[in-house]
Amino acid sequence: MFAITVDIILNSLVLGGIFVIMGVGLNIIYGLNRVMNLAHGALYALGAYFGFSVVAVGGNYFLALLIAPIIVGILGLVIERVLITPMRKRSMIYTLILTYGLMFVIDGLIKFFWGVETRFIHLPEFMQGTVSLGSASYPVFRLVILIGIAAVVAALMLLLGRTRLGINMRAASEIPEMVSACGVNVRGVQISGFVLGCMLAGTAGVLAGPLFTVFPIMGHDMLISSFVVVVIGGLGSLRGAVIAALMIGFVQTLAEFFITEMAMVIVYMLMALILVIKPLGILGEGKFE
Amino acid sequence: MSNMEQAAPRSLIFERLGGGKAMWITTAVMVVILAVLPFILPNRFYIRLVNEIMIYGLLAMSLDVLLGYTGLLSFMHNAYLGLGAYATGLFMIHIWPESIWVAMLVGTVFTMAVALPVGWVQVRTGGLAFALLTLAFGMMFYTVAWKWYDLTGGDDGLMGLPQPDITLFGLKLASSGNSTAIYLFTLAILLICFVFTWRVIHSPLGAVLEAIRENEERASFVGINVRRYKLIGWMLACGLAGTAGSIYILYRGYTGPGVMGAFEGAGVLMMVLLGGMGTLWGPFIGAALFIVLKDQLSSWTQDWEIFIGAIVILLVLFLPKGVAGVPALFNRQSGGED
Amino acid sequence: MSTTILTTQDLSRAFGGVLAVNLVNLEVRDKMVQSVIGPNGAGKTTLINVITGRLAASGGKVLYLEKDITSRAVHHRVKMGISRTFQITSIFMGLSVWENVRIAVQSHLGGSLRILSARPSLGSVNDKTEAILKRVGLYKLAERPANLLAHGDQRVLEVAISLASDPKVLFLDEPAAGMSPAETDQVSELIADLGTEMAVVLVEHDMEVVMKISHHIIVLHQGGVIARGTPREIASNQEVKDAYLGGDDWAPLSNV
Amino acid sequence: MIKLEGIDTYYGTSHVIQNLSLEVDTGEAVSILGRNGVGKTTTMRSIIGLTPPKKGRVLINGTDVRGWPPHKIVHLGLAYVPAERHIFPDLSVEENLILAQGQGGGDGDWSLDKVYEYFPVLGQRRRSGGTKLSGGEQQMLAIGRALMGNPTIMLLDEPSQGLSPILVAKVASIVSDLCSQHGITLLLVEQNFRIALAMAGRHYLMGTKSKLQGEVRSQEIIEDQELIKRTLAV
């Protein structure tokens, strides 16, 4: 029983952790740019594939964890400049549909370049096998990934809380006009936010790659889950996204363990219920903290 | 009367169409062309394709009632098509396989019955939250359809639909197993729905929906109970989607949870945007373009997604008002954003 | 003395810790133009928002024809006869002038649920729409889309919309804002005229307009009423001048 | 230093500023006096680039900055204190200050410590969230934030709004001292002429549609208080 409890708790944390990174990324983009990025799941898949390729050409997993998000970030920059910038003054529905198209393009490109087969990211020797925690045991690599998730979240907190860019981002999600009137290039901040969000999607992809394996449409379900997280947490609220992500991670894992059949229905019901009580999500709209 | 006609607004394309004979002539011509199509086009593949376009056109039109006329975004309108399809199918399989009309009525009414409480919850939030709630509820319906194996057949879908005769006032017209018969039946239902929706949109109720789309706050400050009318708009849209679902299962003889998926929903949204919001015929063109493009591209190349995606991106960037916005490009004034 | 239509009792509204409207007691009387003035941030618009239901009150009551309407829904208040315009023009931009007014009239006269008849078939609605448009002088522009109207005409159109529900009380929030002098003259004439039929509550910065057409003025400062009276009384009220332009309590500064 | 030449600014369709020209010299403290709704704030926003004029020229030290993004205009040495303060609610006092640090491009040596020296209350509350401050504290924070950029020109919009007279007096005297000590050019917008008198030496009187009704020196107002009341009559 102890072993199962340990399994469930750690699994929930791993799943919730991936949701955290995805949800926070979506919310940073939304909070700064008022863009709900439907291509976020595709970027996540892209991150996983770049991670796979880095390992495949001889790099190790940690190098992949470093390089893949950077490549996805650069791609994010291109996307922002070429596609999102012209849409700034348009209604949000257009960016929704535009990023939906982008999702298809990225999905297609993944298939074009990497083929359709499932890929496995090979992990370093020490990450294989299990570690025993009392009477329970748990895969080493999952623990490493959990630590990786924690490190990413910590780095993000440092970035947003302690750096000039982080302060600018938080301010720009509140009163962009005043940020600009304080002498900060607010467009630059918004673009950085977009790129950061994309990098987070890429990071989540590399982290999730060894967990769920790498395959072309891996981003689809993750996108929906990220949506659920963002909506429950409150649009644009980073803290809300973290709370919601962990909550969904636990609810989903528990529901899958105990009832299997309608696990996701429980998750959606929870979302509907929360929204009926708090239409703006747990932490309301537009809070960027 | 003519005086009033003159005073009537001329600002919007649909109003002009609605006011003039042009649209009705176009509609009549289209209906005639579509009606003779199965007899001049021997290739049944096209007939099936056009049939599918008509069904999805109806679905897209119903979404447009919501999006283009009421200003509410539904990410997963296809879920209501699915509800209609499942309700019709289950009714015919388990309860009464005899009448196609009763089954359609059941499909539509059931869809609306489900949509009522959902809509009631949704209209309390408004705006983006409304849209995101449509996603939540849509995914819920999808999951139920997918997981309730014993009732819905789960991933395998609902199969074994009986094929009763299509009758009218006791008169047997044809078998619903016949694809030409189903095609003409679809066309007839479509025409009824189109005229009905057109009538509603141009009725006093339609004016209220438009007012809500244009300016929700002002609408409430002229005494409109905004929530109530949003709910009415939602119910109308869901009812039409349910009807589309009923025809869908009759046409396809099968339905599965796939038609209710989130990404299919985005496809319907794309049809509306392709065709142009706020015109009743635009969604049909959008549906035609989307379905034909998707079908053809997926036959020509395995990388069809790239092209579909690229077309969508280009459309949004350069032709945001959809095909319905094309006339503006020909006008002297540029069709720029307002 | 005309009859009192609407009163507020210790009406308050707080944002965070700031009291934007603080214990305001107001009496709106029939067939009069009453103006609410005060410096920026005095709480004028907030007051109107609370009375018309756009914002909830934090305290106090709104009584309309002796009924407590403090927590009624907006559309109920409109149906009862409370109408308003907004500081930032709020009309149906995508619709024609005609349709803008027609929808408001329709909502008032009923028929919104007649889904199978054409819009022009509501005869009485059309007649009334025509009458209103003629009255405000927009009939010639009936077919024009509202977003293509000049700014001044848009503001007048909003007044026309708000007239459709046969209001007993009409709140006008800076109707002359952004208008040319000629337009301002026209609109103030219209408001004065309306004031002979119904209770008009006017929030306006243009003091010329206020002084010319108001029967009664209420001055707000920092959320509270600091003066009320006829235009003449207000013009000579020292406290009002101080609120606007700085009073004696600023004296320590004047020798800097 | 600042020179507006016939600018026209719109707010949506509303033509708020019509052909406005004015000038502020280096080191000068100038106010624009006028009732609410005449376009004073829009004038400020036109200068800083938040509502760029459609016509005319906005010269900062001789450079026409019309159409520049606000942050580039700020880099020329401007700082803006809006009437609403616009304190970032979820940033702490210190973070609000850091945000603007060094952005103005002037050669001042403003630092957190120096701001806290001038406004000790901010130092005490450096970790508090921006919106937890009282109105007066928010005003000081807004001014402190403006100073952090080492500006050479400060645009101050209605410092009196929503503050009690005592607080206004305090704020006014601090700002006046600061500007004269540090050689900061001040452009002030007010409807309360006593504050304007306290802080500026020269005053533009603005009437409806941003139309300038005249230009007076403080001395003239002190000598003839009715002047203001005549021109800007309530």
Add this chain to the structure above:
Amino acid sequence: MKRILIIAASVLLALALAIPAVAADPVKIGVLVPLTGIVANGGKEMANGIDMAAKDKKTLLGRPIKLIVEDTRVKPAVAVSKAEKLVYQDKSVALIGVFSSGVGLALAKNIDKLNVPFVSTHVMTTKFYGLNPLVFRSGQLANDQTAVGNVEGILATPDLKKRKYYVLVHDYSWGHDAAKRFIALAKAKGVKVVNPDFDRAPIKTKNWSTYISKIKASGADGIYIALITDVIPRFMKQANEFGLMKTCRLVSGAAPGAVDLENAGTAGVGIFGASDYAWDLENFPGYQAKAKDWNTRYYKMYKAIPCDAAAHSYVGAMNLFKAIEKAGSTDPQKIAAAIRGISYDGPYGKVYICPGDNCMRNDAVLTETVKAPKNPYGATIYMKVLKVFPAKELGPPCKN
């Protein structure tokens, strides 16, 4: 007027896009395989096998063979609409391929309308026995057959015989069918199953950790899975990572996909199960020569490891081609009649289509995945053949 033109233009454009390209000269065969989605690898292998058969056969009725491949995306609705396109627009005379029972059953439901023979090569549900005169199963073993193979295999292997099995299947008709068949047979033969109600995982499941926890909790030391082939190595990998495979042995209702097995590396070792083909058959007397020849040519043509999906699709296509030659016409009823009772001696021996139920009977193998010895196909992991079952042992008996 303009709008009328636009509508007309749009309709014309739509129709123009849909106009077929070429007139029919070759014999056209519609190939339905999944090329996107989680079973895309399997789909590719199936397409390869059918393509190879067409290349081997070269002509039909003296006309060239043209394969028209469509992607079903493993969605029944998509498959049906693609089938309509293949038949109505492309004039295919027969349909072949199809992965997944759900897709196969949906297509079977519509086959009368389409009026062409449909040879499924990768559908395992037992519902296909005698389903429709136009519907055939020629390929993958059916669930009742794999159940026999697996249970017999378990009984014959001492390490497997005493274990308690946890049954985990994909949540759709094949999975349910496979589980029921296995459990019923296991019960009859005395193999222990800990969860007779069996556990069902959604097809989309990527994260198997919860299921692994449940298996751990159940106290089982054996696992019987009926998961879509491409997913098996993925499941194995995660089961390994959780240390589950230290205590458990895995029996699979379907053979793992070759590419995925290769991608999974050593994680994919230890999958036990019955299948129709494995390239290791080339080391077995009686099959040696034919298997070796087929393997070598397949590897040369597609640069891919020869596998069961390709082999039984090849055999299915050969059956169809032989029947068309035998029928001497492309008439659907005549082809269907010819398929019934047809037999073909291919890479895994002689197979024949039972005329009584339209389903194939063939020999099968019991395999286990192990590290591969040096081999010409570059495989590092392979399905080692432990035992060969003659068709008769697997059943069901063919009644006419």
